[in-house]
Each structure stands twice: as structure tokens, then as C-alpha cells.
Amino acid sequence: MGEVLLKVNNLKMVFQNKRSSFAAVEGLTFSVERGKTLGIVGESGSGKTMASLSVLGLLPNQGRVAEGEILFDGKNILELSEKEMQNLRGNEMAMIFQDPVMSLDQIYTVGDQIIEAILTHRKISKDEAKKRALALLEDVGIPNPERVYRSYPFELSGGMCQRVMIAVALSCNPKLLFADEPTTALDVTVQAQIMELLKKIQKEYDMGIVLITHDLGVVADVADDIVVMYAGKSMEIAPKEVIFNSPCHPYTHGLIRSIPQLDKKEERLYSIQGMVPDIRNFPPGCRFCTRCPLALDECREKEPPFIELNEKHFVRCHRAEEIAKGGLAHE
Ligand SMILES: Nc1ncnc2c1ncn2[C@@H]1O[C@H](COP(=O)(O)OP(=O)(O)OP(=O)(O)O)[C@@H](O)[C@H]1O
Ligand SMILES: [Mg+2]
Incomplete structure (x- = not known):
């Protein structure tokens, strides 16, 4: 076992x-x-x-x-x-839920939300956090991380939003x-x-x-x-x-x-x-x-x-x- x-x-x-x-x-x-x-x-x-x-x-x-x-x-x-x-x-421990679009905050960009998640757990600089956020977006198979980083959740498909939620969840390892x-x-x-x-x-x-x-x-x-x-x-x-x-x-x-x-x-x-x-x-x-x-x-x-x-x-x-x-x- x-x-x-x-x-x-x-x-x-x-x-x-x-x-x-x-x-x-x-x-x-x-x-x-x-x-x-x-x-x-x-x-x-x-x-x-x-x-x-x-x-x-x-x-x-x-x-x-x-x-x-x-x-x-x-x-x-x-x-x-x-x-x-x-x-x-x-x-x-982290979690992801059924409705990825609703689980994300509609008024902040994807990048801001991932950075916030990273910075609540780690004392690193904003630049480092951005690098980590882009790496996470790449990790979850997002084809154009820079673009998605700057997007708002409502601009993305449900599948993309779930990938973003997974990236947020992974931010704390x-x-x-x-x-x-x-x-x-x-x-x-x-x-x-x-x-x-x-x-x-x-x-x-x-x-x-x-x-x-x-x-x-x-x-x-x-x-x-x-x-x-x-x-x-x-x-x-x-x-x-x-x-x-x-x-x-x-x-x-x-x-x-x-x-x-x-x-x-x-x-x-x-x-x-x-x-x-x-x-x-x-x-x-x-x-x-x-x-x-x-x-x-x-x-x-x-x-x-x-x-x-x-x-x-x-x-x-x-x-x-x-x-x-x-x-x-x-x-
Ligand atoms: N806030 C609440 N107050 C009272 N009862 C609740 C509350 N939330 C859930 N329940 C009840 O608790 C039971 C278990 O609910 P739960 O949400 O865990 O089910 P589930 O297996 O996740 O169902 P689903 O597949 O629909 O998500 C249900 O009978 C539900 O009605
Ligand atoms: Mg349930």
C-alpha cells in the first residue's frame, strides 16, 4: 500500500x-x-x-x-x-467545482486571480508570481498563456475556465x-x-x-x-x-x-x-x-x-x- x-x-x-x-x-x-x-x-x-x-x-x-x-x-x-x-x-489541499465560469471572479483578469492565489501562500515578488502564473497556465494546457492571462473569465469557454480553475488550485502545490x-x-x-x-x-x-x-x-x-x-x-x-x-x-x-x-x-x-x-x-x-x-x-x-x-x-x-x-x- x-x-x-x-x-x-x-x-x-x-x-x-x-x-x-x-x-x-x-x-x-x-x-x-x-x-x-x-x-x-x-x-x-x-x-x-x-x-x-x-x-x-x-x-x-x-x-x-x-x-x-x-x-x-x-x-x-x-x-x-x-x-x-x-x-x-x-x-x-485544493478544490475545483462543477461550474468553472461561476467559480471565477468575473471582474478580475485570469492573471490577477492566479497571482492572488499564489501570493496568499508564498512570499515572492509580483514578477516571480507572474512567471509562475504563466507557467501554471502552460501546465494546464492553455495554448496561449499570455493572452489568457490578460483575459476576463467571461471571454473564455467553460473548458478554458476549468483549466484556469485547475491552475488556481495547483498554485499552492x-x-x-x-x-x-x-x-x-x-x-x-x-x-x-x-x-x-x-x-x-x-x-x-x-x-x-x-x-x-x-x-x-x-x-x-x-x-x-x-x-x-x-x-x-x-x-x-x-x-x-x-x-x-x-x-x-x-x-x-x-x-x-x-x-x-x-x-x-x-x-x-x-x-x-x-x-x-x-x-x-x-x-x-x-x-x-x-x-x-x-x-x-x-x-x-x-x-x-x-x-x-x-x-x-x-x-x-x-x-x-x-x-x-x-x-x-x-x-
Ligand atoms: N445547506 C443545507 N441545508 C440542509 N440540507 C442540505 C444543505 N446542503 C445540502 N443538504 C442536503 O444534504 C444532502 C447531501 O447533499 P450533497 O450536496 O452532499 O449531495 P451530493 O451527493 O453532492 O448531490 P449532487 O450530486 O446533487 O451534488 C442532501 O439531501 C441535501 O438536500
Ligand atoms: Mg454535490
Whole structure:
């Protein structure tokens, strides 16, 4: 096993106000190694963004981490002060988001924004910062760095803006990059280019990446390990090949069947029946039981534990061992 950069243990993240309290993430455990990509996959509302904002210390007002441990480079970062967290975000962790155009400030040039990012972390001269900014723009594959440096975000395409956001993120030389749906707002060819770029810079910077997406197809190419989340819980964690070739959670199986495939002429694309349960009112037992083709009475009554099938494969399903032995056909 490589060097573990981030270890999240049994994370519970809750929203609380005077009237109600509910958990958006519960019992979440995963780790990210240096130079490796962890994909976090799940439907809308499954808690992917809240899990990553918990790690970054950027939860919205009424949200807080209620349980668990977040170890970054071995230190429990939940014990850090806001100032220390800011430092960590500036120097060791960075993030890029779904909407690159909105994430940039429209009234400043690209150059000014990268320089500002560089100068908040480093005491260097403005000239040196400019050189570094141009080098970063080149690093993220921008063909004419001088021109883009002087441009305003609204003058650039979505794909270009995402490259600029990646340059801003890289300005602090992070060890860990969170990419939350980084390509969802872009068209397909640009999506592929941005994923290629992430792979390239990961090698160059030897960075760990947490790639968040609702689309299992996106992580198929780039992730080393995958966490499948459903209704705030991790349902399955395994190396990518295991997730795709021998998934042991019926939800993972359904997600894989839902990926459109060019070579298969299925008449209709498969989709998992039913809807994600309301976060304020989960069913007793397994959270997936209302949609699961393999659910038994036990599944409706008792929450399944996170079963370790082997050192690298964990599944939250009462029937995981039967599925692993190949004894159960889906549907
Ligand atoms: N500010 C908030 N106050 C209350 N609940 C919130 C808030 N932000 C998010 N939630 C709830 O927390 C749950 C998890 O949300 P989260 O944004 O982490 O989901 P996600 O997996 O990132 O979804 P998506 O794919 O749509 O981005 C959702 O049920 C959401 O409605
Ligand atoms: Mg999200």
C-alpha cells in the first residue's frame, strides 16, 4: 500500500437547526493514497459534496461533523483551528467545482486571480508570481498563456475556465485535490480533455485526487479506488476493477447496468426502479431496501454492517457474501 494521505473514519455529518436535525453523511470510511485517485460516486443528494466539504472544513452554516475522524498526513484535522484549516486548504489541499465560469471572479483578469492565489501562500515578488502564473497556465494546457492571462473569465469557454480553475488550485502545490463534478457542466469532448489533464497533472505533482461524480462512466477511466455512496452511506468500496467486474452490492450492480454502452443494443437503457428515500425519513434496515431487487425481510428490518470481503473490498449488504460467491443472479 502506498502512502496514505487522507483517512476518513466513520464520518457523520449532520444538519441541525432549532426544529430538526438529520445526517447527510453517516458511517463513511475511506482513504486516499498519494498519487492515486479515489472516485466517490452516487446519485444526487447521496452526500458526496457534504463529505468533501467536511474534509475541507467548508461546511455550510448549519452543517457540522458530529462523529468520526479525518486524518490528513496522520493528523486529526477536526482538531485544527479555523486559521490552521485555512492554511491547510491553501497549502496542502485544493478544490475545483462543477461550474468553472461561476467559480471565477468575473471582474478580475485570469492573471490577477492566479497571482492572488499564489501570493496568499508564498512570499515572492509580483514578477516571480507572474512567471509562475504563466507557467501554471502552460501546465494546464492553455495554448496561449499570455493572452489568457490578460483575459476576463467571461471571454473564455467553460473548458478554458476549468483549466484556469485547475491552475488556481495547483498554485499552492497541493498534495490532495478535490474535484467535485469537474466536468458536469462541460460538453463531452471537453470533459475528456479535462480528465486527461487531471491525469497528467496528478503524475507531475504526485497528487492524491478525490473525484466526485454521479456518473460511474467518468470514474471508469481514471479512478484507482471507488466509493459508492447511497443516501449518505458508503455502500461499497473497492479497487475500480473489482467495482466494475465483480460488484457485490445490488446498488453498484444497478449503477453499472445504467451506464450506456455503445456496443450493446439494448432496447431500453436500464434504470434503477424507485427513488432515493427522504433524508429526514430513512426506511428502517438497509437504506437501499426499497429499491433492491434482492431485498429480504432482514434487509427491511436490520441495518447491514459494512462487511469486509477482503482487505480492499467492503460492502454494506446482508447478502454480500452470497453475491460474492456468485450464488445470486440479479433480478
Ligand atoms: N445547506 C443545507 N441545508 C440542509 N440540507 C442540505 C444543505 N446542503 C445540502 N443538504 C442536503 O444534504 C444532502 C447531501 O447533499 P450533497 O450536496 O452532499 O449531495 P451530493 O451527493 O453532492 O448531490 P449532487 O450530486 O446533487 O451534488 C442532501 O439531501 C441535501 O438536500
Ligand atoms: Mg454535490
